[in-house]
Amino acid sequence: MHRSRLRPRPRPRLRRPAAPRRTTAPAAACALVLLAGCGAEVTPEDDGARAGGGHYPVTVTNCGEERTFEAAPERVVTNDVGITEIMFALGLTDHMAGYVMRADHGEHADTPWAGEYGKAEWLGKESITKEIAVDAQADLVFAGWNYGFNEAEGLTPATLEKLGIDSYLLTESCRNGEGKARGVMSPLDALYTDLRNLGRIFDVEDRAEELVADFQARVAAVQDEAPEGADRPRVFLYDDGRDKPLTSGRFAGPHDIITKAGGDHVMADLEDSWVTVGWETVVERDPEVIVVNDYGDVSAEQKEEFLKSFAPLRNVSAIRNDRIVVLEYAELVESPRNPSAIERLGDYLREHG
Template sequence: MPHLVRPVALALVTALALTGCGAEVTSQEGKKDDRAADGHYPVTVENCGEKKTYDKAPQRVVTNDVGITEIMFALGLEDHMAGYVMPDDKGDMTSVPWKDGYQKVEWLSKERINKELVLDARADLVFAGWNYGFNEGEGFTPAELRRVGIDSYLLSESCRNGRGKARGVMAPLDALYTDLRNLGRIFDVEDRAEGLITSFRKQVAEAQAKAPTGPDRPRVFLYDDGQDKPLTSGAYAGPHDIITKAGGDHIMKDLKDTWTTVGWETVVARDPEVIVINNYGDTSAERKREFLTSYEPLANVSAVKNDRIVVLDYADLVESPRNPAAISSLAADLRKLSS
């Protein structure tokens, strides 16, 4: 079968209409005081098991990484942002329906987010996640921010589940929908959030209706990076729902974590028929592919023997509003590979 490198189809007409233009957001913002008086605030949401109450909408949010930033953009919340932090290796930012957000909001840094940066930005809330910016080893945690008067919201994909630092407490798309709903309440844009969720659910359902089913589902392995040991996705990271709802059988579905390493012997034993490469970072997708196809232990793996390798971008595979389009794209690839 041919090697497929396909850009995700992101022309989401409904989502684009929902994200709207700056004028619509301004119009909603103009109602804030009236709605607060009518009882919208305070609002309480549950975020990674913690109840959080907001007396008003945060006004200077700093986000970390592309998926988190685009959740804010998809909700039309650019006017509530002080800026975003992300490396410049996260793919094309110009084809998403909410691309204008990248022009409206300041790119604060291409390096790691840290306390000094968010203090300089006068942030009142940091939207990040465990291993998506928050990290005890670097002293950048919600608790540390709380000590300097800055609130935080954790990406639901990154919630720790009580087993050490293992992450994941809900299915990946449920994590996306949970964050959209929570942020919809926090910023008083609940209608917008529900509209996005409805359009995303419809897009996923349409992809599932055409996807391979039953015993014909191809076994799929997600390859992020790594040569000694591969970094891959467990049951709680975005690729699990992307693979399964696209009609694939995710071979690492028994890993109760988000992004984690496994041994190559496990990959060989489970014999994936399709490999999905996560395209980002210093190692290009083509170089990753070259490694996979030349690494001797994988020589007899079905996906390598039959050249069934698909590429998706990083922003498609982490929790983000690109996930439903990634499902549609991968479903189309799997249909071709199965024909």
């Protein structure tokens, strides 16, 4: 049985325009001291030290809303692996109060930022809650729609704002005005946007630009060697689901990972991020390669076994030719692991083209 598991290798609300929101880390911290009954005092001198050098205030646009920061947040709580590693990659571990994610999401031993996980506090394996943010004395929560923020769970930027806690939304998760559909730009542009925005918010713009330049160069190198035209294999991303598969539309990370690596993303016409489709659509589009998302309680091996035994797929090219590739969850959501996923998938597509 042929199967390829691509493992990481270490490498150095759209909404109506609103008036800029002015946020201060000290103000949020004070609100939390009152709420939680604990925490250190922030003096005017401390505030001045953080805001020194003329960098602040800074204003960034996040999911269509302008946000102004008077100082760099000091106690950030992140939700999920990709978001957490964006902070690590920018060298902002010291600005974190902790992170929330499943223990198996990080694949910590294989990430270039493995050491940072030991420096930041793991606050829990379930999704972030108001209680977690308050207990951590957070002044900012970095999460996203369906990456922690969810009206059904009662956690939104608006609910945190009432507690004196600011929010930054993962750009991949921005809602685009069509119900709860997500996505306002290409996935890699979303990553670069967040790196640059956070670079400004935390006064590490040079570091952000270095990362963006490195990622862009690596992606361009893969594209230079990628197949073109009719030689580009049709690729389908399978996340999970038996009755109907969960897959990626054009605004989730796999779209750019597939297309930059040299594949033709068969669900590129779906203007959303992570979406459910029918198996008949998969069969009709006949992918030549299937990328399996190694994520959740169902293992990648179990997912592959299901795909190969599922009768409606028996004549799909990827199944007939045994072209199934496994990528880690942390590589497929918006994260600094996206470029390395493009490199490895590019290697696979050239080898098995």
